[in-house]
Amino acid sequence: MGDVLAHESELLGLVKEYLDFAEFEDTLKTFSKECKVKGKPLCKTVGGSLKKDSNSLMIQKDLVAAFDSGDQKLFFDLWEGHIPSSIRDTDSLAQKLEFYLHIHFAIYLLKYSGGRPDRQELDERISYFKTYLETKGASLSQTTEFLPFYALPFVPNPMVHPSFKELFQDSWTPELKLKLEKFLALIFKASNTPKLLTIYVSFEVSGDPWVL
Known part of the structure; x- marks a missing residue:
């Protein structure tokens, strides 16, 4: 009996989480009230969408702020810490975006230091970009769109080179x-998908004959 009640509590929690996610505000109020009247406890480990939303927004803001300020280390620490490797390593959109993000940070000082970048810091950024090209970024070297940028670390003054004019x-x-903002919104929206919807989609994809 205890197991049944535990499962019922979790199931009710899943329903509450979905109603909250789908913004069925009146239905959610009625549902929560009726659960209370009937003495049906809601699982407290489910339904943390508001907290997840808050955390996601904070991470997105921090990433965009690091992008704006040119804080390369902070940005990629956040990027690698919060964007799943399964997406970073296999999603073509993510890989393309990451490539251009590396370019952004590599040339940041050239664009935003009034023409007088700190030479040591600039060299460090170019070196970081070069390392990326030789490791993770190497997989895109056969793509016509990215091929010209593999020469970037070796060009003395990229600002006047026709290949890098854009x-x-x-x-x-x-x-x-x-x-970047659109990508982050898409990624974090997916991470906030309620568990009930995730379960349903997984059954749909698997083609389970018992799913109507």
């Missing part, structure tokens, strides 16, 4: 930032 246009960074 990188120094005023529109390039804002456009990249917009792509």
